[in-house]
Amino acid sequence: MTGPAPGVLLPRASPARSSLLWALAPLLAGAALAGTLQATLPGQRLYLFASPGLAAGVTGMLGAALVVVVIWVRMRTSAATDAALRRAAAQATQDRLRFLMRLDHELKNPLTAIRAGLANVQLAGAVNGTADALTSVSAQTDRIARLVSDLRKLADLETQPIETAPVDVPGLLREVTDAIGEIPAARDRSIRVSVPQAPWPLPLLDGDRDLLFVAIQNLVANSVKFSSPGDTVEVRASEDGDALLVEVADTGAGIPPDEIGQVWQELARGRAARSLPGTGIGLALVRVIVARHGGRTAIRSREGQGTVVSVRLPVTGRAETAPGVADLRQRRDTPGKTAV
Amino acid sequence: MTGTPDSRPVVILADDDEAITSNLAPFLDRSGFTVHVASDGEAALELVERLDPDGCVLDVLMPRADGREVLRRLRAAGRWLPVVLLTQVGESGERAMALDEGADDYLNKPFDPHELVARLRAVLRRARPGRRPLSAAHTLRAGDLRMDRIARRAWIRDAELVLTPKAMLLLDYLLTHPDELLTRDRLLEVLWGFDFPVGTRAVDNRIAELRRALGDDAARPAWIETVAGQGYRFVARVDDAR
Numbered sequence: 300m301t302g303p304a305p306g307v308l309l310p311r312a313s314p315a316r317s318s319l320l321w322a323l324a325p326l327l328a329g330a331a332l333a334g335t336l337q338a339t340l341p342g343q344r345l346y347l348f349a350s351p352g353l354a355a356g357v358t359g360m361l362g363a364a365l366v367v368v369v370i371w372v373r374m375r376t377s378a379a380t381d382a383a384l385r386r387a388a389a390q391a392t393q394d395r396l397r398f399l400m401r402l403d404h405e406l407k408n409p410l411t412a413i414r415a416g417l418a419n420v421q422l423a424g425a426v427n428g429t430a431d432a433l434t435s436v437s438a439q440t441d442r443i444a445r446l447v448s449d450l451r452k453l454a455d456l457e458t459q460p461i462e463t464a465p466v467d468v469p470g471l472l473r474e475v476t477d478a479i480g481e482i483p484a485a486r487d488r489s490i491r492v493s494v495p496q497a498p499w500p501l502p503l504l505d506g507d508r509d510l511l512f513v514a515i516q517n518l519v520a521n522s523v524k525f526s527s528p529g530d531t532v533e534v535r536a537s538e539d540g541d542a543l544l545v546e547v548a549d550t551g552a553g554i555p556p557d558e559i560g561q562v563w564q565e566l567a568r569g570r571a572a573r574s575l576p577g578t579g580i581g582l583a584l585v586r587v588i589v590a591r592h593g594g595r596t597a598i599r600s601r602e603g604q605g606t607v608v609s610v611r612l613p614v615t616g617r618a619e620t621a622p623g624v625a626d627l628r629q630r631r632d633t634p635g636k637t638a639v
Numbered sequence: 640m641t642g643t644p645d646s647r648p649v650v651i652l653a654d655d656d657e658a659i660t661s662n663l664a665p666f667l668d669r670s671g672f673t674v675h676v677a678s679d680g681e682a683a684l685e686l687v688e689r690l691d692p693d694g695c696v697l698d699v700l701m702p703r704a705d706g707r708e709v710l711r712r713l714r715a716a717g718r719w720l721p722v723v724l725l726t727q728v729g730e731s732g733e734r735a736m737a738l739d740e741g742a743d744d745y746l747n748k749p750f751d752p753h754e755l756v757a758r759l760r761a762v763l764r765r766a767r768p769g770r771r772p773l774s775a776a777h778t779l780r781a782g783d784l785r786m787d788r789i790a791r792r793a794w795i796r797d798a799e800l801v802l803t804p805k806a807m808l809l810l811d812y813l814l815t816h817p818d819e820l821l822t823r824d825r826l827l828e829v830l831w832g833f834d835f836p837v838g839t840r841a842v843d844n845r846i847a848e849l850r851r852a853l854g855d856d857a858a859r860p861a862w863i864e865t866v867a868g869q870g871y872r873f874v875a876r877v878d879d880a881r
Binding site for chain 2: 408
């Protein structure tokens with residue numbers, strides 16, 4: 300999130316020089332064309348060079364036509380490239396979803412059979428010394444079943460329609476921190492929520508409250524998971540133009556630079572996560588939920604210092620106001636207060 | 640279900656995957672059912688004709704008539720025996736379809752076999768021999784509440800309830816499973832087709848929405864009772880309004 304944008308690093312002509320070049324482009328291109336004709340057909344005497352005015356006019360027209368053609372071809376090529384890229388991305392998504400569904404489908408029956416078989420053995424009574432093995436096999440089967448169901452969840456979320464209704468984000472954040480408070484490890488972390496009240500409260504967000512809960516809950520749970528007793532977890536919400544920004548920050552372990560690019564991928568499990576329970580689906584789930592709401596996710600982290608994940612969700616098309624928040628909206632519309 | 644051979648409920652288990660039937664049938668048998676296995680839909684229909692069983696467990700994906708087709712044909716023939724569908728897909732559309740077609744319950748693979756036994760016992764207990772099950776009814780009535788299950792609309796007296804699609808789905812499930820303890824996890828699966836990380840609050844929120852719409856008092860419920868620490872129970876008597 301820091302440092303110059305990649306584009307700034309590229310050498311570029313100054314704006315004044317570039318516009319002069321563009322203005323002269325037709326004339327230069329025309330002259331070049333005429334020069335080429337003259338050079339390739341030296342036996343022919345080109346009539347247009349009899350009059351310098353006519354020469355300038357004709358070369359200008361020829362050049363303009365040439366420039367228009369070049370620009371047109373470039374636009375067409377760029378549009379075609381964009382369309383091809385979009386098609387390829389859509390195809391890749393489709394292929395991935397199809398793969399997840401096939402995997403899910405192929406694993407479901409064997410897993411059902413294994414579970415039924417294990418239940419049989421358990422009912423029949425374990426033979427001496429096999430009880431531990433049986434418990435272990437059952438636990439591992441449940442683990443695979445959970446993984447399969449998590450992958451399925453992800454594929455489902457990418458495709459199933461989402462329900463939208465006005466969501467009161469401060470209320471949602473309170474609910475998330477209440478739920479997190481039930482995790483034993485959360486007790487010795489300092490968890491703070493900050494929501495602005497001035498100059499006006501946060502606007503309502505159009506979205507699926509349950510899914511947004513899952514997304515934010517996953518982020519806060521991650522912060523708790525990858526921090527130690529005494530660490531701080533901050534959940535911050537703010538208004539940013541036409542969007543709501545929710546940040547979940549912690550003073551935890553941070554993510555090594557070589558792992559940060561992969562955190563949003565499904566089944567990605569960092570080295571630090573290997574000793575902890577989980578399927579590596581959480582952040583992928585967050586990414587999908589945020590994307591389904593038209594939003595964006597970003598992550599910044601410093602190893603040994605902490606991590607901040609930001610979620611930017613557009614506030615658009617609010618058709619109604621939740622009853623409990625109607626008075627807040629009115630206050631927002633009071634004249635005399637202008638947005639900055 | 641007293642455990643004596645005579646009172647053991649007879650159920651048909653239809654799945655084309657032998658790995659499943661060969662493991663599941665003995666488990667159901669040990670759990671107190673007399674099980675007959677069918678490896679496709681036609682075989683399941685023949686067994687129903689021949690044995691007049693107490694219930695059916697049907698996989699949705701089977702050769703020669705899939706689970707849905709079997710269910711449709713059973714219902715069209717006026718056979719109202721309880722049916723549990725084993726669904727393959729977790730999508731909400733798939734679940735709504737299973738219930739619309741008159742399945743008494745459904746389970747997503749890979750399910751916990753103990754859960755199947757619990758569901759089977761529940762649907763058998765709820766069964767009204769010879770009568771259409773609530774899950775196959777078009778319109779249900781509970782006191783002043785009326786629900787058109789096909790149109791997915793509900794009224795209290797003449798006032799139509801304004802509900803989100805998920806709350807409507809939940810109401811439908813409660814009405815078709817009256818007087819049954821429905822755990823939060825179970826209701827979550829009804830709503831979403833899968834379990835959320837710590838998302839059982841999603842269920843509480845929808846129940847709160849339903850109670851608001853119904854004007855139900857959680858402390859003295861006329862419709863939805865909270866079972867502390869476990870889940871909810873629809874306490875009003877539900878009838879098929881025809």
